[in-house]
Amino acid sequence: MADARTIAFYDGAADRYDALTNKGAPDQDLSAFIALMPAGARVLDLGCGPARASAHMRDAGLAPDPVDASTGMVKLANQTHDIGARLMHFDDLDTVSGYDGVWANFSLLHAPRADLPRHLRAIATALKPQGILHIGMKTGTGVRRDALDRHYTFVTIRELTGLVTDAGMTVLATREGRDTGCAGTIDDFVIMRARKDG
Amino acid sequence: MVEYFAYTDGACSGNPGPGGWGALLIAREGDRVIKERELKGGEAETTNNRMELLAAISALETLSKPTSLTVVTDSAYVKDGITKWVHGWKRNGWKKKGGLKNVELWQRLDAAAARHDVTWEWVKGHAGHPENERADALARAGMAPFKP
Numbered sequence: 001m002a003d004a005r006t007i008a009f010y011d012g013a014a015d016r017y018d019a020l021t022n023k024g025a026p027d028q029d030l031s032a033f034i035a036l037m038p039a040g041a042r043v044l045d046l047g048c049g050p051a052r053a054s055a056h057m058r059d060a061g062l063a064p065d066p067v068d069a070s071t072g073m074v075k076l077a078n079q080t081h082d083i084g085a086r087l088m089h090f091d092d093l094d095t096v097s098g099y100d101g102v103w104a105n106f107s108l109l110h111a112p113r114a115d116l117p118r119h120l121r122a123i124a125t126a127l128k129p130q131g132i133l134h135i136g137m138k139t140g141t142g143v144r145r146d147a148l149d150r151h152y153t154f155v156t157i158r159e160l161t162g163l164v165t166d167a168g169m170t171v172l173a174t175r176e177g178r179d180t181g182c183a184g185t186i187d188d189f190v191i192m193r194a195r196k197d198g
Numbered sequence: 199m200v201e202y203f204a205y206t207d208g209a210c211s212g213n214p215g216p217g218g219w220g221a222l223l224i225a226r227e228g229d230r231v232i233k234e235r236e237l238k239g240g241e242a243e244t245t246n247n248r249m250e251l252l253a254a255i256s257a258l259e260t261l262s263k264p265t266s267l268t269v270v271t272d273s274a275y276v277k278d279g280i281t282k283w284v285h286g287w288k289r290n291g292w293k294k295k296g297g298l299k300n301v302e303l304w305q306r307l308d309a310a311a312a313r314h315d316v317t318w319e320w321v322k323g324h325a326g327h328p329e330n331e332r333a334d335a336l337a338r339a340g341m342a343p344f345k346p
Contacts, residue, residue, distance in 0.1 A: 028260075
């Protein structure tokens with residue numbers, strides 16, 4: 001479960017966060033993810049924030065299910081996009097083979113490291129066989145709280161590969177880079193795409 | 199005057215097989231490097247040409263503002279494709295006799311390049327070009343997680 005202080009930040013800053021992260025068009029990772037989904041695919045947008053990714057997915061003919069642990073974000077998402085966003089914590093995910101894809105874009109990094117194996121297993125269970133996971137995480141070691149009071153769990157690529165593999169998925173692709181986040185720090189990141197085995 | 203360059207390379211172990219791509223973005227003022235950025239990634243099952251394409255795509259897609267830059271690749275496939283062949287493919291509705299391979303990547307590259315003012319340059323690979331060597335190293339690092 002993401003920690004309470006992180007959720008409090010998102011509750012109080014939903015509008016500001018949305019303005020900071022709004023890129024208008026889908027970025028390269030979202031476009032690539034959408035291209036992999038079958039028509040009408042059901043996609044869990046896990047930690048959807050303002051649900052802009054879900055809105056792009058819906059525009060592309062997919063059926064997104066946006067969820068977030070922040071009531072502020074869920075409210076903003078529904079006000080802006082009327083998209084059926086709902087309040088859900090990582091631990092609440094109990095779907096079995098219900099999704100063609102899971103979009104977890106820089107959301108699970110707010111979970112404690114010890115919880116990551118459990119959350120990734122729940123994601124694998126929620127995916128249909130051959131379903132696709134997109135996960136974005138900041139890379140490095142340790143945990144930190146940023147200037148906005150958000151908790152971050154950093155992972156190495158080897159560690160994330162192990163977690164994803166142990167959960168029953170095969171890593172298909174990675175993209176590594178460096179970017180400036182909302183708190184102004186420059187961090188390394190990885191985008192990983194994996195497919196559920198079976 | 200600041201000039202922008204993207205050095206891109208792909209690598210593949212087997213063809214198809216695990217592969218990687220790398221891009222080194224450099225801003226220069228005269229001979230002075232004022233900013234650098236490294237990008238890399240990989241895939242479990244791919245081809246060398248797809249990785250060469252993805253290297254150039256990633257370099258261009260990562261630039262948020264329209265930029266005038268030179269993309270330096272050691273792939274004649276990428277350079278000739280985007281500067282010559284693509285025009286015919288587009289006229290024919292992204293088709294060619296015998297089938298157009300990697301069409302989705304060519305479309306991405308075409309769209310990414312259209313946002314910028316790109317000069318395409320080819321250099322011979324593994325010929326001691328320092329930035330090409332660095333892009334090659336990034337591509338190999340991007341491939342590393344997928345090599346048994």
